[in-house]
Amino acid sequence: MSKRYGSTVALASLDLEINRGEVFGLLGPNGSGKTTFIRLLAGYLLPTAGQLEVCGCDSVEQSLEARRRIGYVPEAAPVYGYMRVREFLAFMARLRGLGERAVRDAVDRVIAALALEPVADRPTRTLSRGFRQRTAIAQALVHDPELLILDEPANGLDPRQIIEIRALIRGLAGRHTVLMSSHVLGEVARTADRVGILLDGRLRGVRAMADTPDLEEWFLSLA
Amino acid sequence: MRALGILLRKELLATFGSPIGYTVAAVFLLVLGYTFSLTLFATKVANLIYIFHQMYVLTILLVPALTMRAFAEERRNDTLELLLTAPVGEIWIVLAKFLAVYGLVLAMYGGAFVYVGVLEAYGAPDWGPIGSGYLALVCHAALIVAIGLLMSSLTENQVVAAALTLGASLMLWFADSVAYLLPPPIDSVVLNLSLIGHFRPMVTGSVFVSDIGYFVSGGLLALFLTTRRLAER
Numbered sequence: 001m002s003k004r005y006g007s008t009v010a011l012a013s014l015d016l017e018i019n020r021g022e023v024f025g026l027l028g029p030n031g032s033g034k035t036t037f038i039r040l041l042a043g044y045l046l047p048t049a050g051q052l053e054v055c056g057c058d059s060v061e062q063s064l065e066a067r068r069r070i071g072y073v074p075e076a077a078p079v080y081g082y083m084r085v086r087e088f089l090a091f092m093a094r095l096r097g098l099g100e101r102a103v104r105d106a107v108d109r110v111i112a113a114l115a116l117e118p119v120a121d122r123p124t125r126t127l128s129r130g131f132r133q134r135t136a137i138a139q140a141l142v143h144d145p146e147l148l149i150l151d152e153p154a155n156g157l158d159p160r161q162i163i164e165i166r167a168l169i170r171g172l173a174g175r176h177t178v179l180m181s182s183h184v185l186g187e188v189a190r191t192a193d194r195v196g197i198l199l200d201g202r203l204r205g206v207r208a209m210a211d212t213p214d215l216e217e218w219f220l221s222l223a
Numbered sequence: 224m225r226a227l228g229i230l231l232r233k234e235l236l237a238t239f240g241s242p243i244g245y246t247v248a249a250v251f252l253l254v255l256g257y258t259f260s261l262t263l264f265a266t267k268v269a270n271l272i273y274i275f276h277q278m279y280v281l282t283i284l285l286v287p288a289l290t291m292r293a294f295a296e297e298r299r300n301d302t303l304e305l306l307l308t309a310p311v312g313e314i315w316i317v318l319a320k321f322l323a324v325y326g327l328v329l330a331m332y333g334g335a336f337v338y339v340g341v342l343e344a345y346g347a348p349d350w351g352p353i354g355s356g357y358l359a360l361v362c363h364a365a366l367i368v369a370i371g372l373l374m375s376s377l378t379e380n381q382v383v384a385a386a387l388t389l390g391a392s393l394m395l396w397f398a399d400s401v402a403y404l405l406p407p408p409i410d411s412v413v414l415n416l417s418l419i420g421h422f423r424p425m426v427t428g429s430v431f432v433s434d435i436g437y438f439v440s441g442g443l444l445a446l447f448l449t450t451r452r453l454a455e456r
Binding site for chain 2: 039081
């Protein structure tokens with residue numbers, strides 16, 4: 001699969017398969033094409049050439065079905081500032097097709113899972129960065145998706161919040177497939193089962209973390 | 224259709240949760256009340272033609288303030304990514320935003336209906352032109368709101384979106400003046416693009432299908448282009 005913007009190549013001939021139930025870490029410096037790849041997977045962008053299959057659905061031909069199966073947290077962790085946390089989660093749940101009865105249960109479930117009880121009735125514009133990030137992850141999980149896509153999930157978080165988010169992602173492995181991007185080697189090393197290194201829009205290598213004793217050394221050998 | 228209801232509820236929450244809507248409605252009704260009183264005392268004629276023209280101008284001036292945030296704000300806050308990666312068609316996102324702003328504009332027009340009551344109480348107004356005048360305004364607002372949404376979908380800067388909407392509306396308004404400077408057959412094409420050229424007959428009581436068709440087809444074209452813009456990925 002490739003993605004071009006005019007004459008600029010954002011992703012070139014990327015060939016990758018992510019296994020069901022694993023946490024896959026996409027590593028690369030800023031501008032390497034991580035966000036473009038993630039946006040393609042989330043359905044926000046469409047490939048210029050090639051084919052992209054999400055949970056068995058073609059991202060172009062079966063776009064709505066593919067989007068139904070994913071939960072996506074953009075890098076900026078966007079929320080609607082004029083909604084309360086509970087209201088925002090309910091809106092996202094309805095938008096993803098949950099019925100009214102299921103919405104209430106799903107919202108309560110993710111509020112408990114992400115420890116959002118103290119801020120559940122607060123407007124999202126008043127949240128701290130950590131709670132905002134958790135709210136963004138909660139909206140992505142509210143419909144229990146097969147694939148969770150996280151763009152730089154540790155961005156702007158303090159060390160304690162990073163540890164909490166890491167534990168949360170590890171806890172999702174098995175039940176959900178997780179794709180996370182990061183430019184922090186240590187973050188990917190501690191969270192992912194497999195890692196792919198993206199440099200200048202090209203996937204330079206994919207390895208299981210179990211087979212990669214020194215991620216830093218491997219990254220430097222490719223860069 | 225369920226998606227439209229969910230999105231419309233969200234848009235109404237955004238519209239009525241923001242001071243912009245209330246401010247625009249207040250300015251609209253204040254200016255209109257002022258000019259209605261002046262016109263009525265000056266002419267002592269029980270018709271609303273002047274008021275309808277005022278509403279026409281105010282719609283062009285104020286609607287950009289309502290539509291500018293529709294997509295520009297979503298794009299700037301990255302919430303557009305949430306909407307476009309949800310399993311809903313782009314058309315429902317566009318329609319929900321259109322209906323929310325259009326609903327507010329119609330509510331503003333509804334507030335101005337009190338002037339009809341004043342004329343009825345103190346005079347004998349001709350109901351035909353009043354009905355066709357309101358029909359003209361309803362059509363006019365639909366087109367301006369649709370143009371506003373299209374412009375908002377082109378940028379993430381709200382001021383730029385408002386300026387583009389105002390510019391496009393004014394260009395359409397004055398298209399007939401430009402037409403006289405152009406050679407045939409381009410002049411007749413440009414003449415038929417004139418906003419006021421299709422508004423004026425209706426507001427004076429002459430309802431032609433061609434005039435309604437102009438507003439409806441223009442509005443649908445703008446909504447279609449907005450949807451295409453969102454679908455460009």
